[in-house]
Amino acid sequence: MTVDSEDFTEIGKPLPRREDRRLLTGQGRFVDDIAIPGALHAVFVRSPHGHARIREIDTVEALELDGVVGVFTGKDLNAWTNPLRLAPPIEGLLPTKMTTLPEGKVRFHGDPVACVLAVDPYTAEDAAERVAVTYDTLEAVTDAAAALAPDAPRVDDDLESNLVSRQSFSAGAPAARRREAHAVVEAEFHQHRQTHAPMETRGCVAVWDEGRKHLTMHIGTQIPHPLRGQLAGRLGLSESQVTVVSPDIGGGFGQKIALYREELVIAALTRHLKRSVRWREDRLENLMAASHARENTCRTRASVDRSGRILGLEFEITEDFGAYCFYPANYMSRVVAMILTGPYRIRDYAYEVKVALTNKCGSGPMRAPMAITSWVMDGTIDAIARQLGLDPVEVRRVNMLSPADFPHTMPTGEVLEDISPAETFEAAVKAVDVSAIRRRQGATCDDGRLIGLGFCTVVESTTYGSHFYKSAGIAGSGHEAAWVRIEPSGAVNASVGLMGSGQGYETPLAQAVAEGLGVGTDDVRVHMGHTDIAPYGMGSRGSRGATAGGGTLYLCARKAQERVLTIAAAVLGLNSADTASLRLRDRRVQRRIDDAWQDTELTLRDVARTAYLDPTALPEGVPPGLDVAMTYDPPPMTYSNATHACIVAIETATGRVVIERYLVAEDCGTVLNPVVVRGQQQGAIAMGLSGALFEEVVYDASGQNMSATFADYLLATACELPNFEILHMNTPSRQTPAGIKGMAEGGVMGAIGAVTNAVNDALAPLGVVANRQPLSPQYIRGLIRSAENTKNPRRHGS
Amino acid sequence: MDSRHDIELSVNGDTHRISVQARRLLSDALREDCGLTGTHVGCEHGVCGACTVLIDGRPARACLTYAMQMEGHEITTIEGLGGTDGYSPLQQAMQDEHGLQCGFCTPGILVTFEAYLRDNPDPTEDEIRDVLSGNLCRCTGYENIVAAVKKAAAGMRGEPE
């Protein structure tokens, strides 16, 4: 499809968001705001141990309490529901099975063991405290190394070991490159456990209609249709007996994708009791038991020549996946390995991916499931520069793909096209004025601060097509579905299978429809989040919203415009082949006469009236109505790119990292709505910085979660984050509708890398390297102290 | 524990006669007994600020306040902000500057700054960030919220944009 983005009239406008009015006036509608008369309230009883056998669950005292309707355990729920079996045909991945509630043993602190239902949440809480569970505690494994030790206690008794997934790959001859190399540079990267922490925790309201045998599930979910399929399957219902309705969502970031056991319990109890049931977890549960993410350790070994050129790269990643598999365990780490080389010219490459089960909350994708990728790659470049005494900017230049290299096939077979890493990198270098910072670094040895500059170039995999899923060994489809309906009055309704969780989809997606159809954005309403209304699509994950969702809507709207013009041609008495000389613009049918577009007497409304109310006037072969649907499977993978630059000052006395300046040059192709895109860039960078600097899920050696409040799990506040300078670049994709490429996760990837690279640039004169996050004052101060001790072993005793 | 008390809550100028247990949180009373669901609960332990309301004009955490303590006090929630055309200057600035995404934290932020700007018409960016640090936002990175507060303040002082 040839698209000249210069001609767009609706796509690219900085329109304010439609959601804002309701959200700014307290009229938003989140799950907890939906009143369902007579609904029972659920509270879960959770394991206080990291690993233990359940000996007995005594519910007598709880049931005695006034207002308690029932207490249900694994024995009940597992009889009423089917387990989750994950056994995709992926080499090296062990099949797993998870029941709805555990019966034999609990596997992490927070594992749900019983559900209490009562007439109000206070009573349910009281009753939950009276449920007496007796446990025999077991030894817990709380990190990947311990989990993979030969005699480690097993997290999942059904598996022969805790190594739930392992894959390896090699292209070219990295071992041979190592032998030929001028130097071999090794580097390590430890990413700590984090959690999504959406401001709205999980929750749902389930309503069972006994007369129709139908379940309606009100739940904030990023993927309404796949969730419906899961619910139906686990409950033994048909997909026609389940409706999923997603109201406003207070943030998801990947946490609201899986069907969690608690939600399934609520649905099952609703059906069992034939009464509506609601559940809203508290923050402790959310931090402890919803979903965690990111914990992995990476090692790289780069074989390089004198100039720092990478001749070969070897990569190992080991992920701590927690206790349960809500996703195939290879899912996140394998993608890191597949796209690691990103913007750099590397041919000889090998990886090994290992995923271990541990006695912690199960992991899942969190905004940028492949978050660590760019830190590892650009951190490796910095390690090369340090070891060889080269300028890190020059080492990047030596290895960076140039415009002439595209399309570029990565060693894993992934194809990069229509991206501009060299351009974003040079733009960022120019904007920060590297030599001025180097001069400052030379001059400011003695004011108690160390200055550092870090770069991180990101190639962000945004939109996964079905072919990528297949080649990455991930079960799933990448297609999306849409319909566009022009009603008899000419009003335009549209729908898509996505569901936003705060991004602000309603406006940009309406812009995509308006552009494709030839109407104003104000004329279009996009309906999402209701499985009986929206077509079956794969929902919102990754950064697929714009390319898969916006792209499908745009194509569908173009098809609708074609239909409108076919009818218009007939009404105007033109030959049907003449639609090429017609177009719809601002709801008017226009005709090209002598290279100029002129209004005809027809409007969209006239054509709609004919289509619905005068179908005998339609040309042959054109069906009545104006209702167009389509599905679309994007290319195997769409990539955006960016370069982040971060300048930090480290206070040597305290170890505190202060961000002085933050800048990103980003190329995400055609932008549907720059207001929304800018918000996504800011939000993603903020999440990356917050994670790299402050957040950390902490378990003690027995598997106790020590970070289950916002006083312990620290999110960055307004005082810790800087303003972000954003340089826009624009290389539309030639492979996707309207040239859209997507974004929203790369900011996390770049931020993690840029801030850590900046810290290491600042620490370089001391000869120490920060290779783990969070970059807390304690950690940084410890590194500085170790450097001081090496320099003056006697003076510093502590 | 479960004896109930009949109380009057004065919220946004309206009087709500409700019956509550002594332990009922103000946040629950507002949302469930008064039907004012604009006040959100993000942590229930006083850190996130989503539940912030005004009690006699001063910001307070509704999740750390019992409904019974509120007799004789004036409560203002998000539903009580804004003029006849719907938006206060701060609400308008939040929309103009794209100061919200999911909007879950937004009511607490609006309520906090409606009070703050009344007493501090000309805050610096550092002062705004300092006050805003009492409200967690997972979506925006705060930059646009700060810009919105600045813009609203300038507008309320009558300065041209």
Ligand code: FES
């Ligand atoms: S809900 Fe009250 S401060 Fe978080």
Ligand code: FES
């Ligand atoms: S807008 Fe989502 S938490 Fe602030």
